[in-house]
Amino acid sequence: MxxxxxxxxxxxxxxxxxxxxxxxxxxxxxxxxxxxxxxxxxxxxxPTERELATYGYASNATPSRTVIVNADTRYINVTRLETVALKVGDKTVNWTFDTIGTNSFPLSKVIQGGDKVTVYLEESPLYRSGS
Structure with missing residues (x-):
């Protein structure tokens, strides 16, 4: 044996x-x-360019929704790792909010014309603990 x-x-x-x-x-x-x-x-x-991107990155992924930012918009809520089409004036960008340790930031960090708009991030369901 x-x-x-x-x-x-x-x-x-x-x-x-x-x-x-x-x-x-x-x-x-x-x-x-x-x-x-x-x-x-x-x-x-x-680190890669994406790893260095504090607020996420422009993406070719299909957005889950479109957010139209106008003069009345003061904040938007997104989920971490969500890809959203951001429309500000005549500019549109698909943005993936791939952030770590960031709970909110000015939209102007992502797209011009996003002044006075705050992005609030909710944790992705992929990373939530528990049931």
């Missing part, structure tokens, strides 16, 4: 070593085995 377990473990170890080699590339550094850490650090130190 012990021999069959050892054999299975050996085959498993050899299989995983063989498959991990497929993801490797030539490493000419002196450090060798720590080379992967450079990749992790490089990725962590260079």
């Amino acid at each position: 012990k021999k069959s377990i050892i054999a299975v473990l050996a085959v498993s170890a050899i299989s995983s070593l063989g498959s991990s080699a497929a993801f490797a590339h030539e490493d000419y550094s002196k450090r060798g085995t720590l080379h992967w850490l450079e990749h992790v650090q490089a990725r962590a130190s260079s």
Whole structure:
């Protein structure tokens, strides 16, 4: 019984070593085995443009609704990760409100003409805890 377990473990170890080699590339550094850490650090130190966008980003996604902002508009309510078509005057932009730690902000940060309008963000149902 012990021999069959050892054999299975050996085959498993050899299989995983063989498959991990497929993801490797030539490493000419002196450090060798720590080379992967450079990749992790490089990725962590260079965030994407979307990750840097404090208030979300313009999107090609289909908006869930259209919000028309006029002179009487003082605030809009959106859900985090929601994509909304914002229409201010003759300008329209599809905006995905992908924010973290931001509960409200001036609409002017997203689109010109959004002065005196505050965007209030509600947490996405995807991230709510509980039932």
